[in-house]
Amino acid sequence: MSTQMERAKNGVITTEMRTVADKEGLSSEEIRLRVTAGSIVIPANHNHTSLSPEGVGLGLKTKINVNLGISPECANLESELAKVRMALDMKAEAIMDLSNYGKTIEFRHRLIEMSPAMIGSVPMYDALGYLDKKLEDITPQEFLAVVEQHARDGVDFVTIHAGINKETAQHFRQTSRVTNIVSRGGSLLYAWMELTGQENPFYEYFDDLLDICTKYDVTISLGDACRPGSIADATDGAQISELIVMGELTQRAWRRNVQVMIEGPGHVPLHEVVTNVQLAKKLCHGAPFYILGPLVTDIAPGYDHITSAIGGALAASAGADFLCYVTPAEHLRLPTLDDVREGIVAVKLAAHAGDIAKGIPGAAEWDRKMSQARQDLNWEAMFGLALDRGKPERYRKESSPEHQDSCTMCGEMCSMRLMNRIMDK
Structure with missing residues (x-):
């Protein structure tokens, strides 16, 4: 089966494009043209049969994502599924499975089976537990095998930290950061590169990754390994050098008809939020921008859903397309059911405020x-x-x-x- 982008380029309006057009109040042809250009994505894995497709990108309503998943400290599958049900009841358009321990496959299967929302994952999180190996003993082919397992299961988009190659890592080492690399997937890959002396496998074997995405029509969400974890580190050389690489990878993916989103920074002072959105859009050729927060101050543990909503509203108004929620538990613990609700309300407020500013119909x-x-x-x-x-x-x-x-x-x-x-x- 072909991808949404390939069919769009061939003039085909898919069922998923029609569904998105109906939800957004736009013509199916306009949706097709924007999928062709890469300015919107419709993450829709062939194997996610319960999906109600959503579009993310230019001229569409700002979508929200909810992070969930089991971890070594909190491995209760049923409690996480309760959060899933709440997220779906509250009309979240996407759920990301960040599981990294235990019954990851069972949780992912149940999540995909029950969810009309699009499902994302970070295969890098799952690699150590899935393969049961030390980080430095994992081969590039094994990393790719985990990605294919997620794709086969029905995940609609995968976060892949392919932009932190050896050159980007050198920029990072030359940058005096307060919080180093705060991305979990990015830090694992950086450590793997340092331990093995090899290039980032997702960068070196990017064409093999595209083969997997083409086979299942999985959207790549290019993760920002060098995102700032404090406002002091925002918009620095490491972040921008990675963004340039992400722009190059975006064009490579488009040539293979693979849809792409760009992930954006975590902690950014208020006066740099708009600049960060503009840089991402410019350097990554107008691909949809998926942003965590951004958190506009570092001083509010317990209230980071508020600090992120402030940044998220401004980012959405400036053109960010997809907001990842942040809960009051950010930096502190795995969120409870109440934390999840608070996080969803805050990010939906930010998305809606941005939509008003962008003039989204309705x-x-x-x-x-x-x-x-x-x-x-x-x-x-x-x-x-x-x-x-x-x-x-x-x-x-x-x-x-x-x-x-x-x-x-x-x-x-x-x-x-x-x-x-x-x-x-």
């Missing part, structure tokens, strides 16, 4: 309906329009006013109530 209309419901003092309509209905409904019940056409904040001095009475005369 985005501002949602806000207009909420404003009208507020003016009408229509509480049920407000709850129905709320991003997360449960919390405002609970607040209203916990503090019930004497008059139902007001709240306990203003009571009889409610401006909406007063203006409705005066304007209705």
